[in-house]
Amino acid sequence: MGGFFSSIVTYQGIISLILVVLASFILFKKGKKGISTRDVVAIGIGAALYGALSYISIPIGPNTSFRIAVALLPIFGAIFGPIVGFLVGFVGHALNDALMNGSVWWSWVFLSAFMGMFGGLVTFDKNFDVLSGMIQKKHYVKMYIYALLGMLVGSLVAYGGDVFLYGEPAAKVWLQILLANISNFIVIAVLGIPVVILLGNMKGKNNNLDLEE
Amino acid sequence: MSRTGSLYIDKDTVFHNIDGSIKLLLWICWTAFIFMFMDIRIFIFMTLIAFLC
Amino acid sequence: MLKIAKIPFSTIKPLLIFIIIFTLFNSALLLIVTPEYGSQITGKYTVILKLYGFKLTAETLFYAFTLSLKYISLLPVTLLFIFTTNPSEFASSLNRLGVSYKIAYSISIALRYIPDVKDEMTNIINAQEARGVAFKKGDAGLLKRLKNYLSILLPLLISSLQRIEVISNAMDLRGFGKHKTRTWYTRKPLKSADYIFIIVSISLVLIGIYLKNTYFTKFFCLSLK
Numbered sequence: 001m002g003g004f005f006s007s008i009v010t011y012q013g014i015i016s017l018i019l020v021v022l023a024s025f026i027l028f029k030k031g032k033k034g035i036s037t038r039d040v041v042a043i044g045i046g047a048a049l050y051g052a053l054s055y056i057s058i059p060i061g062p063n064t065s066f067r068i069a070v071a072l073l074p075i076f077g078a079i080f081g082p083i084v085g086f087l088v089g090f091v092g093h094a095l096n097d098a099l100m101n102g103s104v105w106w107s108w109v110f111l112s113a114f115m116g117m118f119g120g121l122v123t124f125d126k127n128f129d130v131l132s133g134m135i136q137k138k139h140y141v142k143m144y145i146y147a148l149l150g151m152l153v154g155s156l157v158a159y160g161g162d163v164f165l166y167g168e169p170a171a172k173v174w175l176q177i178l179l180a181n182i183s184n185f186i187v188i189a190v191l192g193i194p195v196v197i198l199l200g201n202m203k204g205k206n207n208n209l210d211l212e213e
Numbered sequence: 214m215s216r217t218g219s220l221y222i223d224k225d226t227v228f229h230n231i232d233g234s235i236k237l238l239l240w241i242c243w244t245a246f247i248f249m250f251m252d253i254r255i256f257i258f259m260t261l262i263a264f265l266c
Numbered sequence: 267m268l269k270i271a272k273i274p275f276s277t278i279k280p281l282l283i284f285i286i287i288f289t290l291f292n293s294a295l296l297l298i299v300t301p302e303y304g305s306q307i308t309g310k311y312t313v314i315l316k317l318y319g320f321k322l323t324a325e326t327l328f329y330a331f332t333l334s335l336k337y338i339s340l341l342p343v344t345l346l347f348i349f350t351t352n353p354s355e356f357a358s359s360l361n362r363l364g365v366s367y368k369i370a371y372s373i374s375i376a377l378r379y380i381p382d383v384k385d386e387m388t389n390i391i392n393a394q395e396a397r398g399v400a401f402k403k404g405d406a407g408l409l410k411r412l413k414n415y416l417s418i419l420l421p422l423l424i425s426s427l428q429r430i431e432v433i434s435n436a437m438d439l440r441g442f443g444k445h446k447t448r449t450w451y452t453r454k455p456l457k458s459a460d461y462i463f464i465i466v467s468i469s470l471v472l473i474g475i476y477l478k479n480t481y482f483t484k485f486f487c488l489s490l491k
Contacts, residue, residue, distance in 0.1 A: 034368075035368055035369075036434075036443070037434045037437050037438050037442050037443050038430065038431075038434040039368075040368045040369075040371055040372045040375070040434070040437075040442075040443070041372070041375060041430045041433045041434040041437065042430050042434075043369070043372035043375075043376075044371075044372040044373070044374070044375025044376045044378075044379065044433075045375065045376070045379055045383070045426050045429055045430050045433070046426075047372070047373070047375075047376035048375070048376045048377075048378075048379040048380045048382075048383045049383055049422070049423075049426055051376065051380045051383075051384075052380060052383040052384040052386075052387050053387065055384070055387075056415070058408065058411060058412060060408065066412055068415050068419070071415075071419060075423065079427075087369065087372070091369075091372065091373055091376060092376070095373065095376055095377070098344055098348060099348065099380075101281065101284055101285065101288075102278070102281035102282075102284070102285065102341050102344055102345050102348070103285060103337065103340050103341045103344050104344065131427075166333070166336065166337075167333060167336065167485075168296070168333065169296060169299070169300040169303040171299055171300050171303075172295060172296050172299040172300050172303075175295075175299055176295070186412070187412070190409070190412050190413055190416075191412065191413075191415055191416055191419055194416065195416065195419055195420055195423060198420060199420075199423070199424075
């Protein structure tokens, strides 16, 4: 029984490692050009927003609450791309943890970071640009799928961190991750992605220019 | 949190004078050290050093 | 270290209380979800509470206690860094450790704008509450209240996007990001005290690896019989 259990744990650890490597590969393939000044400022302001919005949370039960700040991650991802999304989640969460709580929960920082990064994968579409109003129905579905994927990858990393670094029991961590993901997904579905859609359609209305072939 | 968004307290001690990057390094190494163990004797020892020294 | 750094206890008290409450909740969850985890590791079963199918062992209690102390022992060094490092020195320290200066600078921007963004958010919340939008418990249902935050998030985001444009234009005009490296106003050359702490930090990790492989290899549990 003990051997079986430890083999499952190592199996999950290896899967989470592979996913991290794959995710960073996608990130850096796109990011060869480096980040622009606008991206630098976007990361800073995004992280500041994350910090400010972390004051708001609606408690829904013991140890779980709707964290409004989570909605920022797919928004900044969809506007500025996966690298900015990743870093907004990473810097925002880590900085806020350090300043508010005095200690940083690294595994949960990575959950936020990967949610931001996968929120940004939708920008790889050629005809997607929120700020110029280029957004279509098929992108809505894509954003939800990427949000779910980001949660999956982020959860595996958070699980690995909690179990291997902090030494938490696996069953408890799964329960916590499940609760956090359900509440995060509700926040993203109710606030995050609708905001992206609203922003996209808002810019679209003001744009009277047509693109000539 | 103060108006500047930080918790910095201006004083003149050893830790205020060493470079920020060294403190960051110390923090990373300390965290790595703690992460390695699951032993209460080490945690008590490190906590006491950190708080009472 | 906190004594040497002359950090008054009153400033760290709220953070200390926070982490103690956090670890209490965390331990409670651990004990409820996996009441026999500590025993599975040590192989010793000392049942102290038996309710129907639920068996809590003393080893698990000790494990939860160890875990709590693990979280608490991570706290002081973070506090040391936050309380003794000037925020303007923050970016240059990160850059010295090898983080790209652009990312280090964005952390500076975040620190600089957290209070501004927070003020703006409070204004928007007050304005929306004055219009009668429900945010507080009891005013409306849970999902309705969550949806109401859309009326805060959208204006906040639009003004933040404007802010991003303004700041990035100003930085572009001053030539930010033109060179591969940059200099820092607050950066000082390393002194002997700095080198001592480099040696201390690295030896801490080396001692850790040594101890991990010799004396403290796995979870330590007092004999609780």
